[in-house]
Amino acid sequence: MVETDQAISPAVAREPVADWVRCARCSELVYGKRFVRSLRVCPDCGGHGRLTARQRLDQLLDPGSETPLEPAPTPYDPLDFVDSRPYRERLADARAATGMDDAALAVRGRVEGHPVVVAAMDFRFLGGSLGCAVGALVARAAEESLRTRVPLLIVTASGGARMQEGPLALMQMAKTAQALAELDEAGILVVSLVTDPTYGGVAASFATLADVILIEPGARMGFAGPRVIEQTIGERLPEGFQTAEFLLAHGMVDAVVPRGQLRRTAAHFLGVARAGRAAADGAPRPEDAADPRPADPPDGPAAARATPPPAGDAWETVRFARHPARPSALDYAGRLLEDFHEIHGDRLAADCPAIVGGFGLLDGQPVMLIGHQKGGDDIDERRRRHFGMATPAGFRKAARLMRLAAKLRVPVVTLVDTPGANPGPDAERGGQAVAIAENLRLMSALPVPIVSVVTGEGGSGGALALAVADHVLILERGVYSVISPEGCAAILWKDPAAAPTAAAALRLGPAELSALGVVDTIVPEPPDGAHTGPGEAAALLRTALRSVLAELRHLPPDRLIRERRNRYRAFGTAPGYGGVPAHAHEGASS
Incomplete structure (x- = not known):
């Protein structure tokens, strides 16, 4: 039985799903409606299926609390890049397949009543790669968090920086790290939810710069992917390398949290931040404090x-x-x-x-x-x-x-x-x-x-x-x-x-x-x-x-x-x- 402490939101309950779904981890068939009720977690092996950015927002946020954020304009194809196909064609296909402008969504909302700004990535869109548009959206979410002084929650799913945008994609790592540094200076909580997979430039920037890093069971995160590592060192990697459980044992994440407990866990940290700020905002100033x-x-x-x-x-x-x-x-x-x-x-x-x-x-x-x-x-x-x-x-x-x-x-x-x-x-x-x-x-x-x-x-x-x-x-x-x-x-x-x-x-x-x-x-x-x-x-x-x-x-x-x-x-x-x-x-x- 899959453990969950959250009610299924109406949006999640209405998700279209096949009559039967095959688990990507254990290959067992799962009844489609049951799969949705269990938040797309296999009831047999506990494997966490991938979610779209839209599904993430529907599962995490209080119904009716969402307001979208619009990013700054970004270049469409800054390098006129062509490999086996023009980059413009790849972008058009990804937009048609996902209904998204790029690989992330950003919104204001609430989790169990606590205000939050969320940036959620979607692996379907060119592998969730970090390009100019995603960098701009994460930076926009951080700016909104700074403006409103409420915590930022980032949900990551990415293969790394977007090759087709070259050095401009690389610069997004610095841009997003700088945006989170401003939240540090302002004392605003940043929570990262790492989902499978999170690699490369995303892992080496905003995914791991958060105050609290949560990760779903079995999710993988690292700078270099396992195939690259094995090709470089000429050795097979140990079982479970770069998985959530490995990362927890090696001090890289704060907690491995099953999907059904994510809302409550996120709400805990958002509540702590909210109470701490309320207490601080109500404290007397040094020059007129009444000392007990x-x-x-x-x-x-x-x-x-x-x-x-x-x-x-x-x-x-x-x-x-x-x-x-x-x-x-x-x-x-x-x-x-x-x-x-x-x-x-x-x-x-x-x-x-x-x-x-x-x-x-x-x-x-x-x-x-x-x-x-x-x-x-x-x-x-x-x-x-x-x-x-x-x-x-x-x-x-x-x-x-x-x-x-x-x-x-x-x-x-x-x-x-x-x-x-x-x-x-x-x-x-x-x-x-x-x-x-x-x-x-x-x-x-x-x-x-x-x-x-x-x-x-x-x-x-x-x-x-x-x-x-x-x-x-x-x-x-x-x-x-x-x-x-x-x-x-x-x-x-x-x-x-x-x-x-x-x-x-x-x-x-x-x-x-x-x-x-x-x-x-x-x-x-x-x-x-x-x-x-x-x-x-x-x-x-x-x-x-x-x-x-x-x-x-x-x-x-x-x-x-x-x-x-x-x-x-x-x-x-x-x-x-x-x-x-x-x-x-x-x-x-x-």
Whole structure:
């Protein structure tokens, strides 16, 4: 049975179709009306049949919401090109066969009530090739998105740049990339829906420059087609090369989404963008913002306002923090947030499974949640997740998601639970130190609120790479340290058995961290630990997050950045030195 969460629009229901359709993937015959009802997805093998641009618009947009956009005029046959036939004849035949002027349509419309501008490509028209007319239409759609300040959705299906228009076709890659750059600068969301096939100049321009890249199951995308690659290298490519599933595993796309779920998934991201912009548009300006907090709290810094529990036994706290059944980032995402959608990949080489993240709603307000994922009780899953130890791809993925949150003006919440960064040779070859350093720099200047929560084990730079924040919370049985107690014992005591002694000396428990000002708020857990009551633990964390975000949401970006930088500048600096306010050290112990 084909999974679909959307009703069939009247336009789709009226589509003409043969009595029987043969699936291009499995060759089985499918009853024509059933094929239409399943959105042209084979009910036997799940193969996604190709759609026309018109069919795409009918399936994605709310009925009656569409208004067409007209592109700028473009040359008809700029090179007077002739191969086995004149280009003008090929154009005339394609127009007659498709009823389209060229290989794309652009419209304004709505998806589940959310306004959007859509440019949809049609592979039937000369292989969906990118020529002057398509480039002009995509640029026109981007201009309309910029003018109206609503998101842009691009549906791609193309064999590449149009050879018959020569260097002018090549220039369309730069034209469309420039148009999307303007949307970046304006903070307007761009979503790409990649369909089969998407190759060449389209893949190397607007298809992969989007903030969020969705792809249908089995769809193929790449710069060079498989035949060209095989002819060049003289080898057969592996099964599934360049398919949606391959691209997801290699960090190039955010999600593989079956056709029946596309409307809802697109609506999720459009809704996040809409809510983020509405919140930002309603925020006070820096010069007249009413700050919900006093500039200089009379009772000292945030850490002094925390209520730490008794210190207890440090080694026992470490054991609790490492308990394999403690709720994971995805556990918290499912319990804290509504409509959470995980986003994947660093867009360079990989999708690190030790870092997860995506948008969701906390009490109806969008947040970007990013966290370490250890894998729970299942040892095989823990190995697959690298025990929560992120690779460079994981830190790059986190950075990409934080930049996206900043673009859409959405707060970032990070959940820290890791022994440390991945120590393997592949991680070193991939630039582990650089990836961590880049995150520290990025978070110090991110213009949206950042709230970090140490939910379990906060180990070294691998933890700090997600924890440079305006406000740091720690669960009652969490720990946060420069090194593991075992590592410290082995180096300084020359005896790993001295780990309990090292744990106490490192001051890594919540009470000590609060006294040092490293954490601001200690979040209570169920009496026997978060792992004994995940629902209760999530509810307690939600209460704390709600309070902190309420304080931070309305602060102007310049104040957020200034106070965040002052916070970290103060650590380890004498009061009053170098412009660090004296109150920054009140309540701290040596």
